[in-house]
Amino acid sequence: MAHSEPSASKAVDGGLSEEFAVPSHAEEVKKLMAEFAEHHGSAGRRVVLITSGGTKVPLESRTVRFLDNFSSGRRGASSAEYFLDSGYAVIFLHRHRSLYPYTRLYTGVSLLDSIRSESSKEDAGQILVDQNALPNIAKVLKRYQAVKAAGLLLPVEFNTLSEYLHLLKAAAQALSSIGSKAMFYLAAAVSDFYIPACEMPEHKIQSSNGPLQISMKMVPKMLSPLVKDWAPKSFVISFKLETDPSILLERARRALETYNHQAVVANVLDTRRGYVVVVTKDTQQELVLTDEEVQKEVTLHVGLLFVILFLHFLHLLIIIRIRKCQGHDLLLERKTKITMQSGKRSNYSHQ
Amino acid sequence: MAHSEPSASKAVDGGLSEEFAVPSHAEEVKKLMAEFAEHHGSAGRRVVLITSGGTKVPLESRTVRFLDNFSSGRRGASSAEYFLDSGYAVIFLHRHRSLYPYTRLYTGVSLLDSIRSESSKEDAGQILVDQNALPNIAKVLKRYQAVKAAGLLLPVEFNTLSEYLHLLKAAAQALSSIGSKAMFYLAAAVSDFYIPACEMPEHKIQSSNGPLQISMKMVPKMLSPLVKDWAPKSFVISFKLETDPSILLERARRALETYNHQAVVANVLDTRRGYVVVVTKDTQQELVLTDEEVQKEVTLHVGLLFVILFLHFLHLLIIIRIRKCQGHDLLLERKTKITMQSGKRSNYSHQ
Numbered sequence: 001m002a003h004s005e006p007s008a009s010k011a012v013d014g015g016l017s018e019e020f021a022v023p024s025h026a027e028e029v030k031k032l033m034a035e036f037a038e039h040h041g042s043a044g045r046r047v048v049l050i051t052s053g054g055t056k057v058p059l060e061s062r063t064v065r066f067l068d069n070f071s072s073g074r075r076g077a078s079s080a081e082y083f084l085d086s087g088y089a090v091i092f093l094h095r096h097r098s099l100y101p102y103t104r105l106y107t108g109v110s111l112l113d114s115i116r117s118e119s120s121k122e123d124a125g126q127i128l129v130d131q132n133a134l135p136n137i138a139k140v141l142k143r144y145q146a147v148k149a150a151g152l153l154l155p156v157e158f159n160t161l162s163e164y165l166h167l168l169k170a171a172a173q174a175l176s177s178i179g180s181k182a183m184f185y186l187a188a189a190v191s192d193f194y195i196p197a198c199e200m201p202e203h204k205i206q207s208s209n210g211p212l213q214i215s216m217k218m219v220p221k222m223l224s225p226l227v228k229d230w231a232p233k234s235f236v237i238s239f240k241l242e243t244d245p246s247i248l249l250e251r252a253r254r255a256l257e258t259y260n261h262q263a264v265v266a267n268v269l270d271t272r273r274g275y276v277v278v279v280t281k282d283t284q285q286e287l288v289l290t291d292e293e294v295q296k297e298v299t300l301h302v303g304l305l306f307v308i309l310f311l312h313f314l315h316l317l318i319i320i321r322i323r324k325c326q327g328h329d330l331l332l333e334r335k336t337k338i339t340m341q342s343g344k345r346s347n348y349s350h351q
Numbered sequence: 352m353a354h355s356e357p358s359a360s361k362a363v364d365g366g367l368s369e370e371f372a373v374p375s376h377a378e379e380v381k382k383l384m385a386e387f388a389e390h391h392g393s394a395g396r397r398v399v400l401i402t403s404g405g406t407k408v409p410l411e412s413r414t415v416r417f418l419d420n421f422s423s424g425r426r427g428a429s430s431a432e433y434f435l436d437s438g439y440a441v442i443f444l445h446r447h448r449s450l451y452p453y454t455r456l457y458t459g460v461s462l463l464d465s466i467r468s469e470s471s472k473e474d475a476g477q478i479l480v481d482q483n484a485l486p487n488i489a490k491v492l493k494r495y496q497a498v499k500a501a502g503l504l505l506p507v508e509f510n511t512l513s514e515y516l517h518l519l520k521a522a523a524q525a526l527s528s529i530g531s532k533a534m535f536y537l538a539a540a541v542s543d544f545y546i547p548a549c550e551m552p553e554h555k556i557q558s559s560n561g562p563l564q565i566s567m568k569m570v571p572k573m574l575s576p577l578v579k580d581w582a583p584k585s586f587v588i589s590f591k592l593e594t595d596p597s598i599l600l601e602r603a604r605r606a607l608e609t610y611n612h613q614a615v616v617a618n619v620l621d622t623r624r625g626y627v628v629v630v631t632k633d634t635q636q637e638l639v640l641t642d643e644e645v646q647k648e649v650t651l652h653v654g655l656l657f658v659i660l661f662l663h664f665l666h667l668l669i670i671i672r673i674r675k676c677q678g679h680d681l682l683l684e685r686k687t688k689i690t691m692q693s694g695k696r697s698n699y700s701h702q
Contacts, residue, residue, distance in 0.1 A: 059418075062594035062620055065542070068407075068419045097448075103462050111454050111462060112495045115480055115488075127480035127488055129466055137466075137478055144463045189415070192558030203594040204620075207543030207569060214565040218558060243413035243554040269413055269555075 016169060016220060019196055020162040029156055030170035033091055034177065036154045040089035041178030046312065048088045049171045051188035052076020053095025055161040059195060059214065064204045066160075067216075069189035070269075073098030075239075075301075076187045080153070081143075082305040088183075089152045091175075093167055095188070096159045102144040106134050161191050161219065168222055172230035179233040180319040183312050184226065186238045187265075194219050223259040235315045236261035237308060243269045252279040263311055265304065276300050278307050364576045367520065370547055371513040380507055381521035384442055385528065387505045391440035392529030397663065399439045400522045402539035403427020404446025406512040410546060410565065415555045417511075418567075420540035421620075424449030426590075426652075427538045431504070432494075433656045439534075440503045442526075444518055446539070447510045453495040457485050512542050512570065519573055523581035530584040531670040534663050535577065537589045538616075545570050574610040586666045587612035588659060594620045603630040614662055616655065627651050629658050 037047050053076065054069035077099040080090050084101070092101065099107060106114075114133035119125025131137055147153050156171075158164040168186075175182040193216035205212060227236055238255060242248045245268045252264040256279065267276045274289040287303045388398050404427065405420035428450040431441050435452070443452065450458060457465070465484035470476030482488055498504050507522075509515040519537075526533040544567035556563060578587055589606060593599045596619045603615040607630065618627045625640040638654045 064421050068417055070415050129478035193563045212544045212567040216563040
């Protein structure tokens, strides 16, 4: 892939290709994503790449055991629906079998418990969907089919950490052509650690050898080359999930300083359904639900996505103004205060 | 639970309750399983407990990361169907979201791609299943509904290793009342290693702390108390998956010697679709497919289950004869040779 990747050096991406095997379909998927971005970008549409689900990190080359990250893919899948409703085209880079847009509404409902046969004879008659078991299925089916017919959703699957890293890089390069119209919404739960192929045992680790010692290396951070080299004009949002609330904001701010991207969506494992904060260099937008609202399954989602869409809109404006006034550092405009109140209840604080 | 578990000492189960938190619903599930076994046992039915899917081993108490074992749950789910077809009642102890009997046939097919609306208006008309997208769905639905109506399938879910271990113990105790009519078909891919709660970090491990060192203890082997104490008359089959073919048979035989159960189903990760061997103390039944047959998706499954059912049948005969001829050690009868040829092609060798 060297001809198209002048920056694919160890310095830029932590030696991605040397340390992680390139999936055989990476080039083909990259081409698909580039065509998708080109097509929708030239139609004036914004394009978001959503990453979703956890990554699988093998402990053996012939893998029986692996390290995984907690993620059902719920946020990624529901965000995809919201972006589609808001006029975006969506590349959905998701873990194999994590939740999928629209169908996620019916997770936990067994297919066979939600259909019935019209006839009592075997192999005869129609099979009907029980619309009580799958509420709103008619509406959802309509939305799904409209999205599919318009070619607005491009699903791409990954399974292992290696696949994720290479496909993210391919996506970043594929979307760079549409500049600030591209958003990266990096909601996947990506492992921070891995075992290099050369240090991995070939065969299944035997329990008869006694207790297990595992030594893992740090995964190269893709955000850095993504923002600096691969898609420098795009709008990039990373996610931070912590278990300790006391370090949340500091970690989010440190990520922004380190990677120089646009926003971090941060929350805490235990309270994630009732609290989320969107941190940018100059602003901090909190969305909070009461315990009662969480119980009633009120979701922070619409409020959160509203903030994100607004930030992308500002980003587009700034980039346009920078183009118009060459020579002026209008990046200062980023300091525009966000004053809308979004979500059921929200607090706003300005650094 | 002490009143019902005279043998729940550290010596017997490796200190299960001390090392692994008891799931809150364990007693309730145990009662359900006992009633299920009692009901079907008294109707003269054999009952099989199938375990299926991998286990999740947390690395942090507020879990973001966990160790997992490779398993889609395909073998467990298809075995359940076969046992149901053969007149068994089935307790299906499976990992949350692993493949489920009957519905496993449609894995990978999206719900929304397999239905269509009868009407073009929103919220109106019936939704029909596209029987081309879900072949044989009418037949499968009929079988599923018959099994459900007859109450022959009791699904029980687990997620973490702790839940698996406690629910397996509960199942063993619940099924002991039906003696040799009970089969344990332990197809789940259970972790051999875990981090004790007292050694686990509370919060998410920070990547900023540098590379990760993990130290894991051995999981207590449940097979030993299951065979010796909890359900001593039952028919117990364990599974062994290796990546190195050269150690397969030796490991299978060693397991039989160590735990003194009835059979090991052993195979190798890379060739698992085309080769499996059922090892008992005195016999060894290999089932082999050619590469061509594997390509054509011929399955070893029916042959394998035929061998298992035959072995359970012999086990029942032996237990009955032991009862009839008290004082005679008719366990010798177990040395009956299995001479049938099962599967598409099979080899038989006698030790």
